[in-house]
Amino acid sequence: MKAWATLAGIAAAFVALPLLMPGGTLDLYPLAGARFPLHAGFVDLATTVLVFGLFALGFNLLFGHTGELSFGHAMFFALGAYATAIYSKGFDVTLGPFHPQFAGGSNGLVALALALGSAALWAWFLARLIVPRSSGIYYSMITLAFAQVVYFIAFRWSELTGGEDGLQGVARPDLPGLPSGWLGDSLHVYIFTATVAFFAVALNLWIVRSNFGSVLHAIRENKARARFLGYDVDKYRVNAFVLSALFPALAGWLWTYLQQAINPDAGSVDYSGRVVMMSLLGGINTFAGPILGAFVYWDLQNRVSGLTKYWPAAIGIIFAFFVIAAPGGIGSAFEALQRALARRSRGDDGPRAGQLAAGEGAAP
Amino acid sequence: MLHQFSDQLFNGITLGMLYILVALGLNIILGLMGVINFSHGAFFMLGAYVAYTLAPHVGFFPSLLLAALAVGLLGIAFEALLVRPLYKRLPEYTLLLTYGTALVFEQLVRFVWGDDAVRYSGLPDWLSGSVTFGDFSFPVYKDVFLVLVTIAILAVVWLLINRTNVGVIIRAGTRDAQMVQILGINMPLTFTLVFGLGSFLAGLAGALAAPVYAIIPSLASQWIILTFVIVIVGGIGSFWGAIAGGLIIGILSSLMELIYPPAVELTGFIIMGLILLIRPRGLFGVEGLFE
Numbered sequence: 001m002k003a004w005a006t007l008a009g010i011a012a013a014f015v016a017l018p019l020l021m022p023g024g025t026l027d028l029y030p031l032a033g034a035r036f037p038l039h040a041g042f043v044d045l046a047t048t049v050l051v052f053g054l055f056a057l058g059f060n061l062l063f064g065h066t067g068e069l070s071f072g073h074a075m076f077f078a079l080g081a082y083a084t085a086i087y088s089k090g091f092d093v094t095l096g097p098f099h100p101q102f103a104g105g106s107n108g109l110v111a112l113a114l115a116l117g118s119a120a121l122w123a124w125f126l127a128r129l130i131v132p133r134s135s136g137i138y139y140s141m142i143t144l145a146f147a148q149v150v151y152f153i154a155f156r157w158s159e160l161t162g163g164e165d166g167l168q169g170v171a172r173p174d175l176p177g178l179p180s181g182w183l184g185d186s187l188h189v190y191i192f193t194a195t196v197a198f199f200a201v202a203l204n205l206w207i208v209r210s211n212f213g214s215v216l217h218a219i220r221e222n223k224a225r226a227r228f229l230g231y232d233v234d235k236y237r238v239n240a241f242v243l244s245a246l247f248p249a250l251a252g253w254l255w256t257y258l259q260q261a262i263n264p265d266a267g268s269v270d271y272s273g274r275v276v277m278m279s280l281l282g283g284i285n286t287f288a289g290p291i292l293g294a295f296v297y298w299d300l301q302n303r304v305s306g307l308t309k310y311w312p313a314a315i316g317i318i319f320a321f322f323v324i325a326a327p328g329g330i331g332s333a334f335e336a337l338q339r340a341l342a343r344r345s346r347g348d349d350g351p352r353a354g355q356l357a358a359g360e361g362a363a364p
Numbered sequence: 365m366l367h368q369f370s371d372q373l374f375n376g377i378t379l380g381m382l383y384i385l386v387a388l389g390l391n392i393i394l395g396l397m398g399v400i401n402f403s404h405g406a407f408f409m410l411g412a413y414v415a416y417t418l419a420p421h422v423g424f425f426p427s428l429l430l431a432a433l434a435v436g437l438l439g440i441a442f443e444a445l446l447v448r449p450l451y452k453r454l455p456e457y458t459l460l461l462t463y464g465t466a467l468v469f470e471q472l473v474r475f476v477w478g479d480d481a482v483r484y485s486g487l488p489d490w491l492s493g494s495v496t497f498g499d500f501s502f503p504v505y506k507d508v509f510l511v512l513v514t515i516a517i518l519a520v521v522w523l524l525i526n527r528t529n530v531g532v533i534i535r536a537g538t539r540d541a542q543m544v545q546i547l548g549i550n551m552p553l554t555f556t557l558v559f560g561l562g563s564f565l566a567g568l569a570g571a572l573a574a575p576v577y578a579i580i581p582s583l584a585s586q587w588i589i590l591t592f593v594i595v596i597v598g599g600i601g602s603f604w605g606a607i608a609g610g611l612i613i614g615i616l617s618s619l620m621e622l623i624y625p626p627a628v629e630l631t632g633f634i635i636m637g638l639i640l641l642i643r644p645r646g647l648f649g650v651e652g653l654f655e
Contacts, residue, residue: 069456069459069460071459129637129640129641130640133640133644134640134644136454136455136456137398137399137400137455137456137459138596138600140400140456140459141400141592141595141596142596142636142640144589144592145589145592145593145596145632145633145636146633146637148589148629148633149630149633152629152630152633153630155629156626156627156629156630157626269585269589270585273463273467276460276463277463277464280460310471310474310475312467312468312470312471313467313468313470313471313472313475315467316464316465316466316467316468316471317464317468319460319463319464319467320446320461320464320465320468323450323457323460323461323464324446324449324450324461327453327457
């Protein structure tokens with residue numbers, strides 16, 4: 001699809017999203033009861049979908065586009081979120097003889113720079129350690145284990161991070177060009193998040209469609225051949241890792257302002273796993289699949305958790321079903337439909353739809 | 365100080381023994397089939413819960429064996445029904461599938477046994493006391509029985525792998541499963557049985573752990589991550605690797621309790637980072653596997 005068409009579609013989806021959430025005006029399955037014109041609860045839910053969509057989109061830069069499954073991407077989400085929260089709350093810690101302290105700041109852009117910077121540094125360090133030494137499921141196990149380091153530091157370093165309870169009462173930032181306190185209600189937070197998310201999605205699309213993105217696809221399909229073509233495969237893998245860490249960090253920045261609080265769960269295996277599930281449900285071989293997956297995941301969670309407190313089991317079963325029967329996710333079904341329509345309008349046979357979409361044997 | 369040290373050392377050895385059993389099961393499966401079972405931690409947890417439920421009714425020793433057998437059979441069914449269809453795909457898909465099922469197992473346990481920790485009772489009297497050496501005292505079950513039983517199990521597994529025909533198939537299959545299949549060995553059956561064996565070991569470890577540790581639904585995710593770390597430190601597919609990794613992580617993380625308590629949970633990850641720097645294939649990693 002043309003880039004502008006993809007972006008226009010995503011912009012339209014972002015506008016419609018708050019209305020599609022459970023209880024929204026356009027809700028297709030109104031199990032949740034009454035419909036409200038615009039209700040703060042589901043606007044916040046829509047914001048959550050965007051945050052996690054961005055998170056999953058970054059994750060998929062590795063899994064879908066480079067073919068490497070990181071099972072620890074929540075660490076970058078947590079880093080971005082904690083950098084934001086600690087910057088706005090300030091800190092006063094004891095490090096041996098030193099007492100670094102900071103009163104706290106309200107500039108959203110400084111928080112953003114800190115969020116992206118800390119995630120990029122940690123990602124670069126980890127990638128240099130992991131990438132030359134592992135691949136395949138070994139890589140997945142190692143990323144999962146290193147994510148626990150971030151999780152436990154957030155959990156244990158109470159002085160800085162608030163420990164198990166985390167940090168509450170994070171003030172929403174001042175933004176250049178907007179009146180102070182503009183981010184006061186759910187709808188404004190949604191508009192702000194959607195705007196940031198839109199530009200991040202555009203950047204992601206540009207990366208995927210660039211020459212750099214093509215090399216990542218080559219690495220996904222066949223590492224050895226990519227190397228024979230003269231590409232420094234490990235260097236590309238390191239760069240992909242760092243880039244894919246920036247989107248979760250950005251999502252963490254947005255998430256902290258939405259929640260106005262953060263706790264160590266943000267860096268847990270549970271969060272890493274959620275993003276893996278979202279990406280696969282939505283479709284890892286399609287560009288917007290992970291965003292679609294975030295919508296499906298939260299929509300599902302919202303409905304099922306109203307019915308039973310054992311809702312993770314339902315999500316686990318649906319996810320396991322997709323892994324076995326439809327590894328291409330929902331997005332690949334859309335793509336197959338799109339190809340079928342295009343073939344019809346061209347009136348020729350074209351490449352057989354379903355070859356890629358079936359996902360059977362297709363490299364992730 | 366010396367008492368604290370000896371207490372923590374023995375805590376570490378006990379923990380290490382259980383780590384070894386869980387990691388060995390995961391490692392044999394990983395070495396032979398090249399897939400990771402994320403639900404392995406859930407199998408460990410199920411072993412603990414089943415032993416907890418059975419022990420007051422059937423007695424201590426039968427409960428150990430029944431729990432391990434139940435989890436072993438579950439592993440066989442699990443492999444045959446869910447994992448097998450994925451062998452023709454990339455191993456990542458098995459990791460994803462078993463992640464999904466781990467969520468289901470955890471909720472199942474919450475549903476059946478509740479959210480809170482359950483307390484094990486059913487340890488026979490002769491195992492509940494302590495033995496004393498001078499002014500050191502050691503709980504019989506934790507410091508003596510559990511360690512001796514684990515060593516006995518490891519000896520049996522070692523003999524199985526190194527001195528039987530099944531062991532020859534497992535070792536050859538770890539090198540090249542396709543070639544062994546071509547030689548006329550029924551590899552799908554071997555895979556299923558080995559998956560069952562690995563699950564049996566996890567279930568047994570859970571049953572052995574039940575009298576010592578709090579039995580809670582979050583056991584599964586705690587243990588699976590540590591098991592990954594142990595496998596990475598010890599080396600994928602290696603018998604001695606699982607033993608070395610389990611003991612090192614168990615003992616050092618327990619001793620960290622004396623040195624710097626907030627870093628206890630980090631110990632394993634720090635060791636893993638160092639091992640990756642020095643010897644990426646792990647202490648006993650087999651050359652050519654996963655490289």
